[in-house]
C-alpha cells in the first residue's frame with residue numbers, strides 16, 4: 122500500500138478528526154514536535170532536535186492535588202488520544218525502552234500507562250542519516266521501525282505504508298480511500314539508507330563496562346563535563362524524574378518533572394552523604410545505566426544511537442568514544 | 456550476557472485488593488509521637504478510619520510526606536493491627552517538618568516498598584541483632600516479628616549501643632519489653648553518671664560476647680563505620696557474609712524502581728533492597 126505525497130495533508134486531517142496529531146514542524150528551520158494545527162507544513166527533512174518522550178513522560182506532569190486541611194487527595198490523569206506522525210526509527214525504539222522502564226520492573230506506572238495506551242505512532246523511515254547518527258551500531262535500522270504502529274518509507278512521490286499493529290490497522294482503515302496499490306517504479310529507492318558513523322557496541326559491552334568500573338578512564342572521560350544535564354534532557358531514553366509540590370495555602374499540587382543524574386545534588390542525601398559525589402561517578406553511572414545496567418535488567422540497551430547527546434553536549438563528550446575505548450581497551454590488554 | 460533480573464510484576468493494591476497508583480499517597484493521622492532521643496521521634500500512623508495504611512513485612516519501607524514540604528523514605532519499625540510506626544532522626548528540612556508535627560496532624564503515606572528481611576530463610580536459626588544508634592529502627596520490625604513467631608526461631612540476642620544513654624532509642628523495648636523474652640546486651644560508648652551497664656563500642660562488645668556462628672544469622676544495622684568494624688569482628692568470629700544481613704539507605708523519590716534515584720549498579724535499593732546480605736553487597740559496585 123502507498124500514500125501519494127499529495128494526499129498527505131488529507132491523511133493528516135483524517136487523523137486529526139480522531140485524535141490530537143503531533144508532528145515535526147519547522148522552528149527557525151529546525152524540526153520540533155508540535156501539536157498540529159491542521160495547517161502547518163510537516164518538516165520532515167531531519168530528525169527533531171528534541172525527542173518525543175514528552176508525549177508519554179512530560180517534562181512536568183501533575184500527579185495529584187491535595188488539601189492539608191481536609192486530607193483530600195485527588196489523582197490527576199490525562200487520557201487524551203495522541204497520534205505522533207513522522208517519528209524516526211531510533212525514537213520508536215526509545216519508546217520501547219521507556220515501556221520497559223515504566224511498565225515493568227515490578228510496578229506499572231499509572232501516569233505513563235494511560236498516556237501510552239492513548240498513543241499511536243506513525244513512523245517515517247530515514248532517507249538520510251545525520252553526522253552523529255549511529256543507530257545501526259545499536260542494533261536498529263534507519264530503514265524500519267518494527268515497534269511503530271505504522272511505518273512509512275519515502276519512495277519519492279509516495280510513501281509505502283506498512284501496518285504493524287491493531288492500532289496501525291485502524292489507521293489504514295481510516296485512510297482507505299487515500300491509499301493505493303504500490304506501483305512498480307519508485308522515483309527514489311527506499312530502505313537503503315546506511316548509517317556511516319559507527320560505535321563499537323559489541324554484545325558483551327555490558328559485562329566489559331561493569332568490569333571496568335574502577336578504571337581511571339572515567340576520570341579522563343568526565344573531565345570536561347559541565348554537569349549541565351543537557352544530555353539527559355535531549356536523550357529520548359533518559360527517564361529520571363523528581364517529585365515536587367506547588368503550594369497555595371492549605372492546598373497544592375504534586376508534580377513530577379525531568380531530572381538528570383548528571384546534576385550535582387541528584388543523589389545527595391539529607392545529612393550530606395552522596396554516593397556519587399563527583400562528575401566522574403555521575404558520568405560513569407549515566408553511561409553504565411544506558412549501556413550495562415539497563416541491559417542487565419531488561420535485556421536491551423538504553424541508547425538508541427540517535428546521536429543527540431553527541432551533537433549537543435557543550436563540552437563535546439561523546440558516548441560512542443566510551444564504547445570504543447571499552448571495546449578496544451579490553452582487546453588491547455587481552 | 457548475564458541473566459536478566461527482571462522482577463515479576465507487582466501490582467500495587469490497597470487494603471481491599473483494588474489496584475492503585477503506586478505513587479499516590481493516602482492521608483493518614485499521626486496518632487502518637489514518642490520522643491526517643493533529643494533528635495529521634497517515633498510516629499505512630501493510622502488512616503482516618505482507624506486502620507493501618509498497609510501491612511508491611513519486617514524491613515519494608517514507607518514514603519512519608521508532609522504535604523507542601525516534601526517526601527522521604529523511612530523504614531517501618533513496627534506494626535500492629537491498626538497502626539504502623541516509623542522512627543525518624545532529624546537530619547534535614549523534611550525530617551524537621553515531621554518533628555514539628557503534633558499528635559492528630561495529617562501526613563501522606565504510601566507503600567510498602569522494597570523487599571523485606573528473609574523471615575522464611577532464617578527460620579530455625581538463632582538470631583543475633585546488632586544495632587548502633589538509630590540503626591536499631593529497621594531491626595526493631597524484625598525483632599518484634601521474631602518475638603511474635605517465637606517458636607520459628609532459636610535463641611534471640613539483641614546487642615545494641617549508642618554514644619550515650621540519652622541516645623539509646625526504644626528504651627521501653629530494650630529495658631522493659633524485651634529483656635524477659637530475649638537476651639538484650641546494651642552498651643554506651645563512654646561511661647557516664649548513673650549508667651551501670653556496659654561501656655564500650657559495639658564492635659568490641661560483640662567480640663567480648665564471643666557469639667558462636669553455629670546456625671546463626673546476624674542482622675546488622677547502624678552507621679557505616681560501625682557496620683564496617685562489626686563486620687570485621689564477625690568475620691574474625693567465624694561468621695560468613697551470607698549470614699550477615701543489613702539494610703541500605705539511599706536517596707529515594709519514587710520507591711518503585713522508576714525515577715532512577717536509588718540505584719547501585721543495576722539494583723534499585725527501593726525495589727531490590729533495602730535488605731541485602733553482606734555477600735550480595737560485595738557483588739554491587741562501591742557506590743553506597
Ligand code: SF4
Pocket residue numbers: 345346347348349350351352353383433434435436437438
Ligand atoms: S551534556 Fe555534556 S557537559 Fe552536559 S552533563 Fe551531559 S556530558 Fe556533561
Ligand code: SF4
Pocket residue numbers: 352355356357358359411423424425426427428429430431440
Ligand atoms: S545516549 Fe545519546 S545517542 Fe544514545 S539515545 Fe541518548 S541521546 Fe541518543
Ligand code: FES
Pocket residue numbers: 706707708709710711712713714715716717718723724725726
Ligand atoms: S526511589 Fe525511584 S528508583 Fe528507587
